[in-house]
Structures are given as C-alpha cells and as structure tokens.
Amino acid sequence: MLKTLAIIGVIAVVVVAGILIYAATKPDSFRVQRTIVINAPPDKVLPLITDFKAWPAWSPYEKKDPAMKRSYGAVTAGKGATYAWEGDKNVGQGSMEVVESGPRKLLMKLDFLKPFEAHNMAEFLLEPKGDGTAVTWAIYGPSPYMSKVIGTFMNMDNMIGRDFEQGLADLKAAAEKK
Numbered sequence: 001m002l003k004t005l006a007i008i009g010v011i012a013v014v015v016v017a018g019i020l021i022y023a024a025t026k027p028d029s030f031r032v033q034r035t036i037v038i039n040a041p042p043d044k045v046l047p048l049i050t051d052f053k054a055w056p057a058w059s060p061y062e063k064k065d066p067a068m069k070r071s072y073g074a075v076t077a078g079k080g081a082t083y084a085w086e087g088d089k090n091v092g093q094g095s096m097e098v099v100e101s102g103p104r105k106l107l108m109k110l111d112f113l114k115p116f117e118a119h120n121m122a123e124f125l126l127e128p129k130g131d132g133t134a135v136t137w138a139i140y141g142p143s144p145y146m147s148k149v150i151g152t153f154m155n156m157d158n159m160i161g162r163d164f165e166q167g168l169a170d171l172k173a174a175a176e177k178k
Contacts, residue, residue: 032157033138034164040175042126042133049124051077058170060163064090137164
C-alpha cells in the first residue's frame with residue numbers, strides 16, 4: 001500500500017512539474033483580436049467607441065452585470081477619457097484610460113484589479129472598406145508566469161474572442177441603425 005502511494009505521489013509530482021515546465025515555454029505576451037465589417041462610414045462608428053458613455057449600447061461587458069457600478073472621469077470621450085467599473089465575478093473591477101485617439105485608431109490603457117490584477121492595452125482600428133468600415137478590436141499585453149499556467153488549461157483567445165465577437169456584432173447593429 002505504501003509503495004502504491006509513493007508511486008502515485010511521484011506521478012503527481014512529475015505531472016505538476018511537466019505542466020509548470022510547459023507553461024514556462026509559452027510566450028511572454030499575448031494578443032487577442034477580432035474584426036468585423038460595419039456598413040457605416042468610420043465617422044458613424046467612431047463616436048460609439050471613443051465615448052465611454054456610449055459603450056452600454058454595444059459592449060458585452062456592460063451586459064454581463066447590469067448592476068455594475070460605473071464611474072466616469074471629467075472627460076468621457078477621446079484622449080484623456082477615463083472610465084472605471086466595479087461588478088460581479090463576470091466583470092470584476094478595473095479602469096480604462098484613452099491614451100491615443102484619432103479618426104482611425106483608439107488606444108486605451110486597461111487596468112484590471114479583480115478578479116486578478118493585469119495591465120494591458122486595448123485597441124480599436126477603423127479601416128474604410130467601400131461604403132463600410134472594418135473595425136478591429138484587440139487586447140494585448142504581458143503574459144506573466146501565472147497567466148501562462150492558467151493558459152495551459154483555459155484558452156484566452158476563445159474566451160475573450162467570443163466576447164469581442166459579440167461586442168463587435170452589437171457595435172455593428174448600433175452603428176448601422178444610426
């Protein structure tokens with residue numbers, strides 16, 4: 001019996017060590033992005049993205065916790081705009097600040113406090129496509145070791161990507177009805 005427990009213990013240690021070693025080989029950064037073509041010119045799409053007060057119309061995170069507490073800075077649109085939220089386990093707690101805003105690009109510093117601390121960048125790129133606009137929504141940043149370990153079991157591209165796809169579909173609906 002003792003010999004069997006020792007074998008099981010050794011196997012468990014080898015498996016855990018294998019997972020930790022595998023996680024260490026993962027990239028030091030990540031990027032998740034999705035793109036959609038919206039049948040509206042960039043000047044109809046951009047206000048929905050650059051003004052944080054317009055986000056409830058399309059952001060999937062706004063819908064995950066209707067009771068979420070939101071706070072806006074003195075500036076809510078364009079460079080320098082700030083927004084913070086505190087919600088349930090589905091949205092956590094964090095803040096965003098627009099660090100670059102132009103007619104074709106919006107870049108935001110995205111800081112999560114809960115359920116885990118993370119400091120990333122979010123980016124929206126708008127590219128005219130005929131009478132429409134190709135909108136790319138991306139998030140990228142460092143991938144610390146614990147994120148690599150979690151990423152061994154959970155596919156972040158799938159998780160965040162689904163939210164981005166839903167958000168872009170809702171952004172398309174909002175921009176096309178304007």
